[in-house]
Amino acid sequence: xxxxxxxxxxxxxxxxxxxxxxxxxxxxxxxxxxxxxxxxxxxxxxxxxxxxxxxxxxxxxxxxxxxxxxxxxxxxxxxxxxxxxxxxxxxxxxxxxxxxxxxxxxxxxxxxxxxxxxxxxxxxxxxxxxxxxxxxxxxxxxxxxxxxxxxxxxxxxxxxxxxxxxxxxxxxxxxxxxxxxxxxxxxxxxxxxxxxxxxxxxxxxxxxxxxxxxxxxxxxxxxxxxxxxxxxxxxxxxxxxxxxxxxxxxxxxxxxxxxxxxxxxxxxxxxxxxxxxxxxxxxxxxxxxxxxxxxxxxxxxxxxxxxxxxxxxxxxxxxxxxxxxxxxxxxxxxxxxxxxxxxxxxxxxxxxxxxxxxxxxxxxxxxxxxxxxxxxxxxxxxxxxxxxxxxxxxxx
Numbered sequence: 001x002x003x004x005x006x007x008x009x010x011x012x013x014x015x016x017x018x019x020x021x022x023x024x025x026x027x028x029x030x031x032x033x034x035x036x037x038x039x040x041x042x043x044x045x046x047x048x049x050x051x052x053x054x055x056x057x058x059x060x061x062x063x064x065x066x067x068x069x070x071x072x073x074x075x076x077x078x079x080x081x082x083x084x085x086x087x088x089x090x091x092x093x094x095x096x097x098x099x100x101x102x103x104x105x106x107x108x109x110x111x112x113x114x115x116x117x118x119x120x121x122x123x124x125x126x127x128x129x130x131x132x133x134x135x136x137x138x139x140x141x142x143x144x145x146x147x148x149x150x151x152x153x154x155x156x157x158x159x160x161x162x163x164x165x166x167x168x169x170x171x172x173x174x175x176x177x178x179x180x181x182x183x184x185x186x187x188x189x190x191x192x193x194x195x196x197x198x199x200x201x202x203x204x205x206x207x208x209x210x211x212x213x214x215x216x217x218x219x220x221x222x223x224x225x226x227x228x229x230x231x232x233x234x235x236x237x238x239x240x241x242x243x244x245x246x247x248x249x250x251x252x253x254x255x256x257x258x259x260x261x262x263x264x265x266x267x268x269x270x271x272x273x274x275x276x277x278x279x280x281x282x283x284x285x286x287x288x289x290x291x292x293x294x295x296x297x298x299x300x301x302x303x304x305x306x307x308x309x310x311x312x313x314x315x316x317x318x319x320x321x322x323x324x325x326x327x328x329x330x331x332x333x334x335x336x337x338x339x340x341x342x343x344x345x346x347x348x349x350x351x352x353x354x355x356x357x358x359x360x361x362x363x364x365x366x367x368x369x370x371x372x373x374x375x376x377x378x379x380x381x382x383x384x385x386x387x388x389x390x391x392x393x394x395x396x
Contacts, residue, residue, distance in 0.1 A: 003387035004167040004394070006044060006142050012052035013108055017138035018044060018169060019117075019155045021145035021367060022059035022078045032077055035085075036350065037147070040367050042085060044144045044169035045111065054106045056096075056137065057082075058114035058155060059145065060123075067121035069094070079113045086111070097133050117155045124153050131158025143383055144169025146176075150371040152382035160386040168387055171367065176384065178364035179375050182343045187308030188214060192376070193300075193331065195219030195314030196348075199243045202313075205377045209311075210250050215303045216258045219316025219327070223261050224289055226251065230260045232280040235287035237266075259300070263293025265317070265324055274323050291317030292327035304334045310342040310363075313372060315352045328352050336361035345372035 020041040025033045032038075041057075048055050064073040079092040088111065093102050096114045106112060117123050122130040131154045135141065141163035143149070148156050149172065160166040168176070182190075192213045194202055199222050210216050218226050224239035229247035251258055265275035266287040277293055292300070304310065312335060319325035335342050336358035344353060345366030353359050366372045371381060 003173075003384070003391045004165065005173050006047065006140075006144075006167050006169050009140060009165060009167060010051075011048055011140060014053050014139040015106065015137065016048050016053045016055050016140045016142055017134065017159065017163070018048070018055060018057045018142040019145050019148075019159075020044075020057050020059045020169075020171075021147040022057075022075065023061050023147070024078070026077060030072070030077055032081055034354075035081055037367055038078065038081055039085065040171055041144060044142060044171060045082075045086070047170065048142070049109055049111060052108040053140075054108055055111045056093075056106070056114055057111065058096075058117045060118045060148070060155075061116050062118075064116060064118050066118055066124060069115075069119050073116055073118075075113055075116050082111075082113060096137075097130065099137055103137060117153075120154070122154060124151075126152045126154050126158045128158060130154045132162050134159045135162035135164075138163055140165045140167065142167055142169045143387060144171045145383075146172045146366065146371055147368040148371065149368065149381040149383040150374045150379070156383040157386050160383070160390060166387055166390045168384075172384075174364070175366055175368065178343050178366070179372075181341060182309050182311050182364075183212070183376070187341060189303075189307050190309040190311075191215040191217065191303055191307045192311045193217040193219070193313065193316075194376075195222055195316045197221040197238055199225045199240050199247060202373065203243060203246055205313075205373055206250060207246075208377050210254050210257060213311075214257070215307075216250075216254075217300055217303065217316075218258060218260075219292060219331075220314060222314075223292070223316070226258065226260050227280060227289075232260065233283040234280075234289055235266065235283045235285055237287070237289040259296075259303070261289075261292055261296040262299075263295045264289040265291040265293055265326070267324075270318060270321070272321075272323065290321075290324040291319075294326075297327050297330045300331060301334045304331075304338055304340075307338060307340040310335055310338060310340045311376065312342065312344040313346045313349055313376065315348050319352050319355065325355075329356050332356040332358050345369065 062073040221238040315328040319328035342363040
């Protein structure tokens with residue numbers, strides 16, 4: 001992929017518009033419970049400020065009704081946290097699209113946070129009028145929000161068409177570099193671990209990956225559907241029987257590439273405080289599979305130990321409950337101990353990485369969820385495609 005990067009631009013004295021992904025979880029009182037995305041976005045802001053740019057940053061947060069301000073979706077807590085992390089006051093600007101005194105007074109070394117971009121009517125529809133208005137605010141547009149790269153919205157796509165210069169920030173560029181390393185020209189064996197509750201949301205990803213990887217490890221409800229496809233028992237476990245044929249097609253087309261679980265930790269309900277280990281053939285009609293069993297985990301660890309490249313999306317059990325977290329814990333530690341280049345992404349995956357303390361031993365941790373999956377699926381991400389188009393046009 002070829003696109004202009006922030007590091008390649010002389011930004012001194014320039015007005016920069018950075019689209020970040022600051023959509024962080026908060027508790028009922030509005031307190032940020034995990035600031036990982038905020039901290040991941042600091043590098044681009046610091047670089048631009050240190051090089052003398054006047055910086056505007058915006059992001060979405062939550063799911064507000066477009067065109068309407070709501071206090072619960074305000075970026076006020078984000079502004080406060082940014083101020084703490086950057087040791088400066090970070091003003092939050094409301095009704096910013098048309099500029100105003102705040103914009104005229106913004107000078108080199110200043111940073112302003114622009115209120116939730118989804119408060120603006122036309123944001124999600126990628127409105128041309130909105131995109132053009134926003135483009136007038138800046139000399140350089142910087143997309144540093146990989147987590148939203150799969151969405152064509154005004155702040156992720158439209159503005160990049162009209163800004164004088166459009167480039168990728170360091171976080172976005174690093175994400176693409178890491179994913180390209182893992183998938184475009186990977187070291188072999190290449191293994192992918194894809195888990196989650198539904199095959200339907202990841203079936204196209206599984207089909208695409210099965211053709212490219214050396215081993216495809218499945219977990220969670222996805223694994224249960226594959227167990228059914230292989231003729232096994234799952235009791236009352238979460239699965240999608242209507243997609244058994246598709247799962248069986250993958251198993252038949254790529255024999256031996258998708259190891260189907262042979263044992264599992266089961267319980268009668270998800271809230272149980274302890275589970276029972278059973279072979280797949282011994283699972284009762286009222287059992288629920290809530291984690292991979294040790295024999296299955298041993299097979300997975302053997303595959304991981306031989307890998308040169310590992311892509312991980314999704315925990316393999318109900319890891320939030322320690323009684324059903326051993327499979328995911330063993331998987332996380334096996335990837336961390338591997339010599340392979342590893343890239344992990346997805347919200348639940350990041351939570352598992354944090355829980356088991358292996359973040360510093362992962363090759364790369366992606367901040368994207370949907371964008372990560374769509375990249376794995378081989379789809380074109382519109383926010384990246386427009387940056388490539390701008391770079392190609394500039395070379396002509």
